[in-house]
Amino acid sequence: MAHPIPTRPQTFLHPLVHPLLLHRAAKPVVWCLCLAPLAWLVVALFTQQLGANPAEALLRSTGDWALRGLCLALAITPLRQALGLPALARMRRLIGLFAFFYAAIHALCYLWLDMGWQWALALDDVLQRPFILVGALAVLLLLALALTSPKRAVQLLGAQQWQRLHHSIHAAAWLALLHFYWMRLGKNQWAEVAVYAAIVAALQGWRIRSRRTRGKA
DSSP states (O other), X not given: OOOOOOOOOOOTTHHHHHHHHHSTTHHHHHHHHHHHHHHHHHHHHHTTOSOSOHHHHHHHHHHXXXXXXXXXXXXXXXXXXXXXXXXXXXXXXXXXXXHHHHHHHHHHHIIIIITTTOHHHHHHHHHHOHHHHHHHHHHHHHHHHHHTOSHHHHHHHOHHHHXXXXXXXXXXXXXXXXXXXXXXXXXXXXXXXXXXXXHHHHHHHHHHHHHHHHHHO
């Protein structure tokens, strides 16, 4: 029989934040916050605020927000337990879907702006350049998670198989991080890579510690 993950007592944030997370407006607010970066990019594109290379700016920004969304989705459970806010779990699926949303836009920008919708050329590029290959694999994993995110998918796949599949979000995060690292490698931009690597490593460390705790329970 599976042992429940130990939860911490409710913190002082619970009476303040928990009702807000349960409010019917909470998810629409999260929707707006998640769409805000895209809205800014669209406005910046039409007002010529994306610099000398708008295509690169679009590619970079959408990829960055996909990685940020992945980090935030992975952080929901640790934050929920650490802060004593179980209602945070309501936002995990939504934020995960937005991570895929930005990853998909990132991929579409690559196909459109870099490849000109030439699918054969894009396939050759993916197979020949490792950093694009790992990015494509991350997008495919996120696509599988997005397609199986509805509750109906749990019934079709079975709870255990569904959980195994959705644990692959951790692999997607590492692939996205590796893609990000190789993208920055040629430009010697290490600060951002170090920050995201530290976040992903900390979240993975929490996951390993949590599984060991359950095993000892």
